[in-house]
Amino acid sequence: MESVIDIEGLGIAFDQGGVRTEVLRGLDLKIAPGEFVAIVGPSGVGKSTLLRVLIGLAKPSSGTVRLNPDVNAERAMALVFQDSRLLPWRRILSNVCFGLEKAHLSRPERRERALAALAGVGLRDVARRFPHQLSGGQRQRVALARALAVRPAILLMDEPFSALDVQTREGLQDELIRVQKASGQTVLFVTHDIDEAVYLADRVVALGGRPGEVKISLTIDVPHPRRRDDLHLRNLSARIRDVLFAETVVREDWVI
Amino acid sequence: MLRPIPGLAWVPFAILWFGIDQTAAVFIIAIGCFWIVFFAAQGAIRGVDRDLIEVAEAFGFHSGPEKLVKVLFPAALPGILIGIRTALGQAWMAVVASELFGISGLGQRMQQASSLLATDLVVVYMLTMAALYGLVDTAFVFLQSRLLAWKA
Numbered sequence: 001m002e003s004v005i006d007i008e009g010l011g012i013a014f015d016q017g018g019v020r021t022e023v024l025r026g027l028d029l030k031i032a033p034g035e036f037v038a039i040v041g042p043s044g045v046g047k048s049t050l051l052r053v054l055i056g057l058a059k060p061s062s063g064t065v066r067l068n069p070d071v072n073a074e075r076a077m078a079l080v081f082q083d084s085r086l087l088p089w090r091r092i093l094s095n096v097c098f099g100l101e102k103a104h105l106s107r108p109e110r111r112e113r114a115l116a117a118l119a120g121v122g123l124r125d126v127a128r129r130f131p132h133q134l135s136g137g138q139r140q141r142v143a144l145a146r147a148l149a150v151r152p153a154i155l156l157m158d159e160p161f162s163a164l165d166v167q168t169r170e171g172l173q174d175e176l177i178r179v180q181k182a183s184g185q186t187v188l189f190v191t192h193d194i195d196e197a198v199y200l201a202d203r204v205v206a207l208g209g210r211p212g213e214v215k216i217s218l219t220i221d222v223p224h225p226r227r228r229d230d231l232h233l234r235n236l237s238a239r240i241r242d243v244l245f246a247e248t249v250v251r252e253d254w255v256i
Numbered sequence: 257m258l259r260p261i262p263g264l265a266w267v268p269f270a271i272l273w274f275g276i277d278q279t280a281a282v283f284i285i286a287i288g289c290f291w292i293v294f295f296a297a298q299g300a301i302r303g304v305d306r307d308l309i310e311v312a313e314a315f316g317f318h319s320g321p322e323k324l325v326k327v328l329f330p331a332a333l334p335g336i337l338i339g340i341r342t343a344l345g346q347a348w349m350a351v352v353a354s355e356l357f358g359i360s361g362l363g364q365r366m367q368q369a370s371s372l373l374a375t376d377l378v379v380v381y382m383l384t385m386a387a388l389y390g391l392v393d394t395a396f397v398f399l400q401s402r403l404l405a406w407k408a
Contacts, residue, residue, distance in 0.1 A: 055314050079314045085307055089330045089406040099315040101326075130406045150315070 003030040004071050004153055004186050005054075010063035011211075012049050022211035023049050027063070029205065029214075031154065033071065034184040038197035040240065041207035041215075047190040048082075051156045054188070055079045073153035074103060080147045080157045084139035086131040092142055093118065093127040099150040117149035118142070120179060137168035144176070148185070157189045161196070170228070173200055177224055194244075198237045199226060208244050216243045263288040263353045271357060281354035281361070288350035289343035296339020300332035334407065337400050344396060348389045362388075 010027040024046035052058040096114035121141040161169040208215040274280035355363030369377035
């Protein structure tokens with residue numbers, strides 16, 4: 001089946017105070033419909049910047065991003081940020097409606113769609129509240145609902161669970177898998193947590209180096225529901241770790 | 257540049273442009289309030305969280321007017337309202353200045369009582385003005401709390 005998105009030779013560079021910094025170089029990535037791809041790598045490797053480029057908040061310096069026009073979706077992409085970034089003056093339902101206000105939908109249609117999206121993440125009962133009345137985990141679920149409501153071809157997620165406590169994070173990971181498997185949503189998920197990537201994704205792409213390049217791309221051939229202590233998953237995590245940490249220069253001249 | 261010019265200085269221009277008329281008084285009050293609201297609004301807009309503007313862009317709201325309506329204005333509203341509340345007090349002070357040239361009203365009467373050294377009357381007008389201001393301010397605070405119900 002043809003891919004939803006075809007990224008070829010993508011390079012990202014910035015001019016900072018006259019100095020040109022290359023963040024990402026020669027990235028090739030194809031994502032199949034319904035596939036869950038996770039990108040891992042250390043901070044500063046250009047993972048988040050990649051998502052910013054895809055959503056249109058930054059411009060690439062080279063390469064092409066081609067979206068498959070045949071994919072049945074209303075918007076190309078939607079992004080879930082690391083912090084929920086809900087609009088504090090809007091009630092929860094209205095926040096979920098936000099992205100839909102760009103679509104040609106009547107007010108009742110938007111409302112209905114937003115309520116369905118909220119119900120999808122189990123938060124229908126807080127529709128009338130304001131963001132500050134919700135917990136961090138709830139806010140992030142609302143952010144997920146807001147992104148899903150616009151029915152994107154690809155859901156982009158930028159370390160969406162990294163600011164949450166372990167328990168909430170694991171709950172949300174399982175919820176994301178449930179929602180994704182139920183809807184067949186194509187997902188591109190960025191995280192610095194290798195275990196999280198391996199637990200969630202169908203395929204993990206590890207970026208490393210400066211500028212960032214693909215170091216390894218692994219298919220995670222373990223069916224869902226997965227166990228967090230699955231030995232095979234652990235082995236895959238270890239392989240990615242080895243590849244990423246291999247390039248960390250170890251100084252051996254330290255005297256202790 | 258026009259900011260340090262006192263309201264009184266505008267009196268002759270107000271008469272020239274609007275005549276001895278209520279409009280002239282309104283003009284002088286408006287001039288006295290404009291900069292307070294302007295700078296409060298400017299500061300509030302500048303202080304809007306860049307992250308929220310990005311949310312608008314990420315969901316496809318790219319044009320200036322769209323971003324203004326969807327994010328900038330609602331996010332800046334608390335600061336703008338503070339400016340308006342400050343200006344409300346300033347407006348009452350400008351009432352006296354704006355009624356110096358024969359437009360009837362509270363300011364003019366206060367001025368007359370003052371020139372006759374009728375301090376008891378002056379006090380009455382002072383209290384009246386304070387009471388009216390208190391009323392307007394209370395109504396404003398009520399409105400403000402309704403508009404900013406989303407604040408923690």
